[in-house]
Amino acid sequence: MAGSRLGRPIRVADLGVGTLANRLAGEGLQIRLGPFNIRVQSDLGSIAKLADSLYGPYPLAAADAIADFHVEISRPKNLRRWLRPQCHFYLDGRSPFAPYPVEHAFPALEWGINWCVATRAHHLLMLHAAVVERGGLAMLFPAWPGHGKSTLCAALIHSGWRLLSDEFGLVRPCDGMLLPIPRLIPLKNESIAVIGRFRPEAVIGPCFFGTRKGTVAHVRPPTESVSRSQEPARPRWLIFPRWVADAPLSLSPISKSDAFLMVASNSFNYEVLDETAFRLVSEMVGRCACRSLVYSDLDEAVSALDALARFDDE
Amino acid sequence: MSELSRQTERANRLLLGALKAPAALPTLSAADWDLLLRVARRTRLLGRLEADLSRAGLLGDIPVDAAQHLRASRNVIEHRKTLVAWEVNRVLWALKGIDVPLILLKGAAYVLAELPPAAGRIFADVDLLVPVERIGEIEERLAAKGWFKMRLDPYDERYYRVWMHEIPPLRHRERGTEIDIHHRILPRTSRFSSDPGPLFEDALPLQDARLRVLAPTDMVLHAMLHLFLEGDPVEGLRLRDLLDIHGLLRHFGPEAGFWERLPRRARQLGWERPLYYGLRFAQRLFDTPIPQAVLEEAGRGAPPGPVGALMDYWVPLSILPGHPDHPSPMAAAARQALYLRAHWLRMPAVMLARHLSYKAWLRFRGVGKKLDLAQLDLKQQ
Amino acid sequence: MRLTAAAGELIWVQWDDAYDVYQPSSTETHVFNETTALILDALKDGPLSLEGVREWIVKTLDAEQDGLALEDLESAAARLDELGLIEWPDRA
Numbered sequence: 001m002a003g004s005r006l007g008r009p010i011r012v013a014d015l016g017v018g019t020l021a022n023r024l025a026g027e028g029l030q031i032r033l034g035p036f037n038i039r040v041q042s043d044l045g046s047i048a049k050l051a052d053s054l055y056g057p058y059p060l061a062a063a064d065a066i067a068d069f070h071v072e073i074s075r076p077k078n079l080r081r082w083l084r085p086q087c088h089f090y091l092d093g094r095s096p097f098a099p100y101p102v103e104h105a106f107p108a109l110e111w112g113i114n115w116c117v118a119t120r121a122h123h124l125l126m127l128h129a130a131v132v133e134r135g136g137l138a139m140l141f142p143a144w145p146g147h148g149k150s151t152l153c154a155a156l157i158h159s160g161w162r163l164l165s166d167e168f169g170l171v172r173p174c175d176g177m178l179l180p181i182p183r184l185i186p187l188k189n190e191s192i193a194v195i196g197r198f199r200p201e202a203v204i205g206p207c208f209f210g211t212r213k214g215t216v217a218h219v220r221p222p223t224e225s226v227s228r229s230q231e232p233a234r235p236r237w238l239i240f241p242r243w244v245a246d247a248p249l250s251l252s253p254i255s256k257s258d259a260f261l262m263v264a265s266n267s268f269n270y271e272v273l274d275e276t277a278f279r280l281v282s283e284m285v286g287r288c289a290c291r292s293l294v295y296s297d298l299d300e301a302v303s304a305l306d307a308l309a310r311f312d313d314e
Numbered sequence: 315m316s317e318l319s320r321q322t323e324r325a326n327r328l329l330l331g332a333l334k335a336p337a338a339l340p341t342l343s344a345a346d347w348d349l350l351l352r353v354a355r356r357t358r359l360l361g362r363l364e365a366d367l368s369r370a371g372l373l374g375d376i377p378v379d380a381a382q383h384l385r386a387s388r389n390v391i392e393h394r395k396t397l398v399a400w401e402v403n404r405v406l407w408a409l410k411g412i413d414v415p416l417i418l419l420k421g422a423a424y425v426l427a428e429l430p431p432a433a434g435r436i437f438a439d440v441d442l443l444v445p446v447e448r449i450g451e452i453e454e455r456l457a458a459k460g461w462f463k464m465r466l467d468p469y470d471e472r473y474y475r476v477w478m479h480e481i482p483p484l485r486h487r488e489r490g491t492e493i494d495i496h497h498r499i500l501p502r503t504s505r506f507s508s509d510p511g512p513l514f515e516d517a518l519p520l521q522d523a524r525l526r527v528l529a530p531t532d533m534v535l536h537a538m539l540h541l542f543l544e545g546d547p548v549e550g551l552r553l554r555d556l557l558d559i560h561g562l563l564r565h566f567g568p569e570a571g572f573w574e575r576l577p578r579r580a581r582q583l584g585w586e587r588p589l590y591y592g593l594r595f596a597q598r599l600f601d602t603p604i605p606q607a608v609l610e611e612a613g614r615g616a617p618p619g620p621v622g623a624l625m626d627y628w629v630p631l632s633i634l635p636g637h638p639d640h641p642s643p644m645a646a647a648a649r650q651a652l653y654l655r656a657h658w659l660r661m662p663a664v665m666l667a668r669h670l671s672y673k674a675w676l677r678f679r680g681v682g683k684k685l686d687l688a689q690l691d692l693k694q695q
Numbered sequence: 696m697r698l699t700a701a702a703g704e705l706i707w708v709q710w711d712d713a714y715d716v717y718q719p720s721s722t723e724t725h726v727f728n729e730t731t732a733l734i735l736d737a738l739k740d741g742p743l744s745l746e747g748v749r750e751w752i753v754k755t756l757d758a759e760q761d762g763l764a765l766e767d768l769e770s771a772a773a774r775l776d777e778l779g780l781i782e783w784p785d786r787a
Contacts, residue, residue, distance in 0.1 A: 058462040066379040093638040110685040122386035212688040257710040278717035
């Protein structure tokens with residue numbers, strides 16, 4: 001970790017917008033995101049400003065660290081830069097990606113970093129799930145149709161739970177532990193207001209309208225989630241949530257074989273990891289309490305999950 | 315020397331050094347590892363580094379962060395290897411009772427014959443060479459057992475029907491591996507085309523006698539053909555293809571009669587030009603040990619002076635990746651030029667077909683397709 | 696019909712109502728029901744005909760002779776053949 005006179009790692013917020021902008025436009029800003037070092041470059045002023053606020057708590061990587069991904073979000077590198085206000089996401093200088101309007105540069109950067117992790121980090125088993133932790137034990141919300149995991153996740157991390165990730169369940173193959181990658185939580189459309197009402201003190205970035213996913217805004221996780229991003233957690237609960245308007249709360253067991261199927265089919269690289277993936281998912285499902293959760297009220301859902309964790313006796 | 319040249323040279327030297335002397339890798343600085351990982355990834359040689367370090371027992375001596383990338387690469391490669399081997403297994407199952415010579419080409423051959431290029435290389439498809447008169451029967455049997463022809467748009471369909479040198483790729487309805495069935499190595503109209511008969515005559519059986527691979531000289535020549543005729547507009551010629559050639563030459567070199575047969579066979583099949591280039595550039599970049607007599611004889615396939623000089627300049631420039639942060643316009647131009655030279659982009663489709671294999675054609679057609687970041691594809695590459 | 700080498704490598708996990716099975720030779724993960732699992736079990740000690748498998752299962756489950764339809768067995772066996780877990784040379 002980049003040491004300092006501060007006695008703690010240097011964070012993005014310590015640099016100030018001016019320095020941030022210079023670094024982004026120059027040799028790049030190296031941020032530590034959980035197990036990954038990401039080098040980010042950008043020639044866009046908007047990125048520097050948003051990095052200062054939304055990436056503020058994140059530590060910088062050590063000066064001699066190996067960067068895992070080299071990404072850039074910038075205006076096109078050719079004549080197009082003057083034609084239309086677009087931006088491109090580059091990974092290692094290449095951009096096989098469709099361009100974005102320059103106003104959506106920040107969400108594009110966030111999605112781009114997701115893409116990097118999902119396509120490269122095959123030394124880990126990557127489940128598609130939100131993960132939160134309490135008392136050293138992790139609760140996973142695998143993505144499945146109608147899941148709304150990000151909203152539930154955002155609510156939980158402002159109710160005493162630590163964020164590991166809202167997108168990636170990173171399973172370390174040697175011991176099945178979950179690795180944190182506590183990044184910004186993107187909320188869509190109505191969820192933005194829902195979380196704003198649920199926890200007015202939550203730090204939510206600006207709304208980006210008309211993106212490919214509708215209106216998007218990013219929740220910055222509490223500082224503690226970021227400062228504890230090197231602490232893995234042991235999986236304990238597998239929860240399959242579904243938000244249904246006006247539905248009474250129900251938290252009921254689901255069969256382990258169903259849970260196995262849903263976890264395996266909602267992963268980024270289950271197939272790639274062959275037998276290791278099979279063993280890790282089997283072990284996880286075997287040791288976790290598997291529940292389906294139907295809810296319409298966020299407070300009720302949070303209370304029910306709190307109770308599940310408190311009276312854990314399985 | 316300009317900054318661009320310095321950085322380009324540094325990146326290329328780092329990569330070639332890693333490939334030629336993996337034992338020195340534990341002494342690399344973090345900054346060098348950072349760069350090496352990037353250029354190795356760009357040339358799809360991460361897996362190769364992992365395999366070399368693994369074989370030398372040095373994986374524990376490199377930085378953990380670097381080792382993780384290599385591990386990731388290895389996992390993907392092992393997975394793909396199994397998929398390829400399994401697909402061949404299922405094809406044999408489907409063709410039970412049909413007695414037909416099946417020659418494995420390229421990746422599938424390397425994997426099943428356990429040849430050096432199989433180490434650390436990603437293989438995606440199964441390429442088979444079968445006699446033209448048996449294709450209908452094979453196609454029918456595979457269709458009955460669950461394989462389907464991949465759908466083509468009319469533009470592609472015209473290509474393969476008019477210049478057919480293979481039927482469109484087949485895929486089993488439950489699996490992702492593609493099978494390309496060839497009845498010749500190149501389109502009939504290709505400048506380097508030749509009758510596949512001699513290839514069948516000299517093909518060698520594997521442990522399972524239903525499967526064959528090309529004779530060593532033919533395998534090497536095919537790899538050389540593949541290298542020079544299947545570029546990519548962005549990547550140019552592929553360094554790992556040249557590395558495969560180097561690996562095959564080192565593996566087969568000690569076999570009795572191999573070096574004598576190689577130039578003779580090239581002459582017989584009309585592949586002297588690719589042999590010339592293949593030997594020349596493998597030696598120049600990887601110091602492949604090649605008997606002087608063979609080089610001289612292969613020299614007969616050399617191009618006219620000016621073309622040779624141009625290739626001598628273009629090939630190393632384009633085949634080495636350079637530094638990702640300092641793209642070289644000259645290298646990009648060389649890659650384009652080699653691609654154009656091989657594929658005559660500005661000629662009508664009819665002329666393009668003269669040099670293209672079907673997959674290269676699909677790739678050419680695919681240039682310009684963009685990925686949508688917002689839709690995270692859960693199926694990994 | 697008889698087991699293939701691939702069948703010998705299978706890794707089984709049993710839940711209450713089904714088996715999740717990993718096949719190393721193909722990297723595939725399967726969900727097998729009781730019938731399918733029993734076919735593989737029946738063939739453990741050597742090859743049997745389809746009828747032979749049926750008899751073995753009926754005896755093992757101590758079930759009714761006509762409780763296990765030959766067609767169900769046949770389609771499960773055909774599936775195992777397709778997956779490369781059994782060899783069924785005299786299959787029509």
